[in-house]
Amino acid sequence: MSGQKINHILHQKLNIPICFSETTLQKVHKIIAHYPEGKQKSALIPLLHIAQEELGGYLSVDVMDYIADLLKIQPIEVYEVATFYSQYYLDKVGKYVIEVCRTGPCAICGGEDIQDYLEEKLHIKDGETTADGLFTLKTVECLGACGYAPVMQINTEFYEHLTPAKIDIILEDLRLNATNDKHSDKTWAEKYS
Amino acid sequence: MGRKILLENSDIPNIKSFDVFRAHGGYFSVEKALKTMAPDEIIEEVKKSGLRGRGGAGFPTGLKWTFLDRKSNKPRYLVCNGDESEPGTFKDRYLMEKLPHLLIEGMICSSFALGVNTAYIYIRGEFKYLLGILNQAINEAYKNGFLGKNILGTNFSLDMYVHPGAGAYICGEETALLESLEGKRGNPRIKPPFPAVVGLYDCPTVVNNVETLANVGYIVNFGGDAYASIGLGKSTGTKLISACGNINNPGVYEIELGMSVEDFIYKEEFCGGIKDKLELKAVVPGGSSVPIVPKELILFTASGEKRLMTYESLAEGGFESGTMLGSGGFIVYDENACIVRNTWNFSRFYHHESCGQCSPCREGTGWMEKILWRIEHGHGNMKDIDLLVSIADKIEGNTICPLGDAAAWPVASAIRHFREDFIFHVQYPEIVKNIKHGALYKYENQD
Numbered sequence: 117m118s119g120q121k122i123n124h125i126l127h128q129k130l131n132i133p134i135c136f137s138e139t140t141l142q143k144v145h146k147i148i149a150h151y152p153e154g155k156q157k158s159a160l161i162p163l164l165h166i167a168q169e170e171l172g173g174y175l176s177v178d179v180m181d182y183i184a185d186l187l188k189i190q191p192i193e194v195y196e197v198a199t200f201y202s203q204y205y206l207d208k209v210g211k212y213v214i215e216v217c218r219t220g221p222c223a224i225c226g227g228e229d230i231q232d233y234l235e236e237k238l239h240i241k242d243g244e245t246t247a248d249g250l251f252t253l254k255t256v257e258c259l260g261a262c263g264y265a266p267v268m269q270i271n272t273e274f275y276e277h278l279t280p281a282k283i284d285i286i287l288e289d290l291r292l293n294a295t296n297d298k299h300s301d302k303t304w305a306e307k308y309s
Numbered sequence: 310m311g312r313k314i315l316l317e318n319s320d321i322p323n324i325k326s327f328d329v330f331r332a333h334g335g336y337f338s339v340e341k342a343l344k345t346m347a348p349d350e351i352i353e354e355v356k357k358s359g360l361r362g363r364g365g366a367g368f369p370t371g372l373k374w375t376f377l378d379r380k381s382n383k384p385r386y387l388v389c390n391g392d393e394s395e396p397g398t399f400k401d402r403y404l405m406e407k408l409p410h411l412l413i414e415g416m417i418c419s420s421f422a423l424g425v426n427t428a429y430i431y432i433r434g435e436f437k438y439l440l441g442i443l444n445q446a447i448n449e450a451y452k453n454g455f456l457g458k459n460i461l462g463t464n465f466s467l468d469m470y471v472h473p474g475a476g477a478y479i480c481g482e483e484t485a486l487l488e489s490l491e492g493k494r495g496n497p498r499i500k501p502p503f504p505a506v507v508g509l510y511d512c513p514t515v516v517n518n519v520e521t522l523a524n525v526g527y528i529v530n531f532g533g534d535a536y537a538s539i540g541l542g543k544s545t546g547t548k549l550i551s552a553c554g555n556i557n558n559p560g561v562y563e564i565e566l567g568m569s570v571e572d573f574i575y576k577e578e579f580c581g582g583i584k585d586k587l588e589l590k591a592v593v594p595g596g597s598s599v600p601i602v603p604k605e606l607i608l609f610t611a612s613g614e615k616r617l618m619t620y621e622s623l624a625e626g627g628f629e630s631g632t633m634l635g636s637g638g639f640i641v642y643d644e645n646a647c648i649v650r651n652t653w654n655f656s657r658f659y660h661h662e663s664c665g666q667c668s669p670c671r672e673g674t675g676w677m678e679k680i681l682w683r684i685e686h687g688h689g690n691m692k693d694i695d696l697l698v699s700i701a702d703k704i705e706g707n708t709i710c711p712l713g714d715a716a717a718w719p720v721a722s723a724i725r726h727f728r729e730d731f732i733f734h735v736q737y738p739e740i741v742k743n744i745k746h747g748a749l750y751k752y753e754n755q756d
Contacts, residue, residue, distance in 0.1 A: 150470040152384075152427075155510055160492035161475050165434065193492075200494040200664075201475035203434045219396045220597055220654045221553045221640050228746045257478065257658050258396040258597075259435050262553035262638070263560050272437040304473075307440040 133171075134182050140170060143305045144186070156187050160197055163187065164204055165304040174205040202256065203272075210245040210252035212290050215269045218255040221262035226278075230266045231255060233280045237287070250294055251287075273301050312539050314527045314547045315520070316563040319407045325442065327449035330410040336455055338529035342418045343463045346529070351422035355525065357533025359545035364390055364481070364518030365596060365636040367620050376505035377423055378513040386514040387420050387428040388490065389522055392474055392481040394433055395596035396658060397638025400549035401519035403561040405432070405439050408523070409446035413469065415525035417455060420467050423515055427468050430519075431486055434475040443471045478662035482710045483516040485664065496664050497710035520549055541567030544619035548637050555643035557581035570594070570616045570623075571608050573639075580641065587643040591727070594623055595635020597655050598715030600722030601648070602632045628722065648730045650746070652723040653681035659716035670713040673704040677720055684731060687738030694731050698724055 136144060144163060151158035163183055164175060171179045175198050177191075184191040198204045205213070216231045231253075235241055238251055245252040261267040264276035275286055323329045330336070342351055356371030377385065389412065393401040405412060412430070420428050432439050447469050450456040458466045472490055474480050480489045484498035487509050508514020524546060528536050537545045544566040550573070553559045558581035564573065573579045574589065583589050592607040593599060609616055611630035616622055623634045642651070660674035677700055683689050701717035708714070724731060734741050 150472070152510065155491070157492035158472070158490060161434070161489065162473055165437075165473065165475065187492075189492075196494055197475075197492065201434070201477050203476035218654075219658050220651055221397050223654050223746070224554055224640075224642060224646055224651065256476075257661055258394060260393050260399050260402055260433065262397050262399050262640070263551055264399075265553060265559070269435060272435065274438070301438065302441055304437065304440075307437065308444060 134178050136166070136170060140166060140305050143308050147308060148187075157189050157193065160187060160189070160194065161201070162304065162308075164194070164198060168204060169304050172208075173211075174208050208245075211250050211294060212270050213252045213254060215254050215256040215259070217257070217259045217261070217265070217267045219258035221258070222265040222267055225265035227266040230268065230278050230280075230283070233283060237283070250291065271301070311568075312547065312565050313563050314536075314539070315404065315408070315411065315523055315549065316561075324407065325409060325446070327410060327446070327453055330408075331453070335410050336414050336417075338526040339414060339417045339421075339455055340461060342421050342529050343461050343465055348422045348424060351418060351525075351529060354528050354533035355422070358524075358528045358536035359533075359540075359543060360521065360524055360528065360536065361544075361620065362518055363520035363524075363548065363637070365395065365598070367634065370517065370521055373505070373517070374419075374423060374515060376503065377515055378506045379424070381506075381513050383512040384427065385423060385425045386509045386512055387416060387423060387425040388483075388486065388509060388514060388516045389416060389428070389430040389519055390481065390483065390486055390516050391430055391432040391436070391439075391519045392486060393436075393519070393636075394478040394481050394662075395598060395636045395638050396655070397553055397593060397596045397640040398551055398636040399553070400551040400561050400637055402436055402439065403551070404519055404523055404549065405436075406442060409443050410450070411523045411526065412443075412519055413446055413450050413455075415522040416469065417450075417460070417467060418525045418529045419515075419517070419522055421465055425515070426466055428470075429490060429509075430469070430471045431480070431490055432471060432473055433480070434473045437473065440471055440473055447471065477664075478658075479664045479710070479712060482712065485710065486516060487514065494664070496666050497712075499709055539565055541617065541619050543621060544634075548618070548634070550618070550637040550639050552580050552639040552641065554639075554641035555584045555587065555646065556641045557584055564618055566619050568618050570618055573618055574608075574641065580639075583641065583643050585643070587645065589641065590644045590646055591642040591648065593632075593638070593640040593642075593719075595633045596638035597640070597658065598711075598718060599633040599635040600628055600631075600718050601642075601651075601726065602630070602722070603726045606630050606726070607632075628718070629725075632722070647685075647744075648723050648727040649681070649685050649734050652720055653678065653685045655719045656681050656716065659712065663712060663716070667708040667713065669704045669707040670716065673700050673713070674716045676700050677716070681720070684734045685741070687734070687740075687742035689731075689735045689738075691732070691735055693735070694724060694728065 148156045148159045180194040181191050184194045242255050266278045268275050360370045361367045477495045479485045480495040482497045485495040489495045504514040540546050547563050551561050575582045589604045593601045611626045620634045625631045656678040660678040663670045663674050665671045680693050701721040704713045705717040
């Protein structure tokens with residue numbers, strides 16, 4: 117039995133579904149059809165976004181193998197892409213990933229102070245997750261929103277013109293909403309409707 | 310002066326929707342192009358317009374189009390580069406968010422001119438919210454017969470798709486973008502062959518920036534000469550400038566090329582002057598990759614003439630005293646900004662974003678980051694300054710793609726124009742160590 121199969125069985129035993137829902141699968145096939153026949157590998161990047169969002173919050177080896185299966189490509193082709201792009205997480209992250217821009221234009225407008233404030237408030241450092249599993253803090257390079265500095269993204273949603281007071285409100289809001297699973301923004305798959 | 314081409318209608322409520330856009334003259338160029346023009350005529354008009362690539366390189370768009378291999382039997386592709394990741398640049402996202410149909414319109418005309426039947430819009434992954442906006446606009450265009458089979462009853466067909474990236478500055482480089490679009494790591498390809506011959510899926514491909522393509526509709530509607538009559542000299546048309554940093558009115562402005570830099574910085578309808586009534590110290594006018602220049606060299610050229618917002622004027626004096634228009638990412642620094650810290654910050658950025666293929670870039674950006682870190686944090690010595698210049702010199706021109714140059718220029722120019730700042734950091738390590746986030750003024754003001 118191949119390692120891949122054992123992993124799939126393990127996941128079944130642990131009751132973690134390692135496949136997309138029917139609705140998502142329909143979207144996935146639609147996305148694959150955006151590219152010429154035989155070039156289905158092109159759909160890898162959008163599919164990994166969807167997989168990360170819908171299959172556990174990060175790209176485990178099993179999730180990546182599943183995507184490789186789906187696209188009929190070698191697992192290594194998925195690993196090398198997943199490790200190259202900064203938006204993919206290879207380890208478990210919090211429910212909300214706070215990504216603070218640290219590049220020049222944000223930095224000269226107080227971006228570094230924002231990072232300090234978040235670290236102090238959440239009692240975690242860059243790259244860490246809060247004990248309750250709610251927030252992961254991560255510094256990122258330029259988010260392309262320099263005119264609205266300082267800027268951060270939480271689960272790819274932009275938060276601009278940040279101040280400590282504004283951050284207090286944003287975090288409180290997320291804490292209150294954490295119990296209901298409502299997404300404030302559409303998911304990756306939904307963006308393709 | 311002050312004419313607008315792209316953002317003319319951007320304030321009309323709901324201009325994002327097909328119906329409103331169409332009611333304001335949208336998609337007229339597609340009708341004109343498909344029904345009354347031959348593809349070569351459009352290319353000719355674009356050539357005449359003098360339109361230059363708005364992504365940063367400023368290469369003439371019409372000329373780039375003529376490189377497309379037309380003898381090949383393979384399908385041709387048009388790829389719109391919406392990877393906008395150059396620090397200081399946020400104009401394309403503004404354009405796509407406000408006027409998605411303007412881009413689609415330009416892309417249809419361009420595809421018709423180039424004989425393309427499949428076009429992709431590549432957006433950076435962080436712009437997830439744009440994926441929904443663009444997909445909705447594309448769907449509307451399909452529904453109204455401007456995309457799909459036999460557009461407007463002609464025998465021209467075009468399919469258009471949006472493709473997101475996943476966080477990689479390097480994918481803004483056109484060959485890295487094509488790799489990424491093929492589902493691979495964003496490693497730039499060795500050129501030649503250029504994408505015009507061997508591009509997406511090894512087929513002839515044109516890659517153009519969002520703003521570049523958005524201009525094509527106007528050129529089709531009014532002709533290349535009309536476009537060329539706007540602007541100054543070889544810098545024709547308008548340019549979106551995204552202004553940020555220590556200014557009163559950060560934001561995206563469409564300017565007619567040729568206005569003075571001074572007006573752009575100080576006039577109320579643009580940047581509105583320096584924040585908190587401070588003095589201007591330096592400007593990076595075209596995204597983090599272009600040389601930083603001090604106040605006296607951004608307002609005036611070395612020969613004392615007024616510096617203008619054109620490709621030529623900003624570049625006047627070469628790298629000795631000039632800089633570049635680049636992507637139009639206009640970063641303004643006030644008198645309190647620490648140039649050393651900013652240079653370290655940019656070096657860290659390039660080190661982080663280097664794809665790692667070429668040793669000079671992979672290693673050199675890391676060395677520059679480390680050396681700049683130690684100068685910035687009070688551990689530097691005098692030799693470090695010239696060592697930085699030497700490393701920058703050895704990266705520049707020695708890499709597959711321009712990321713190496715882009716990493717070298719900010720360092721070389723910062724030392725060229727602000728050497729005394731670096732010397733201060735080396736001479737007074739105890740002072741430098743105690744300054745939070747490089748805000749030198751906080752210390753000086755305490756004296």
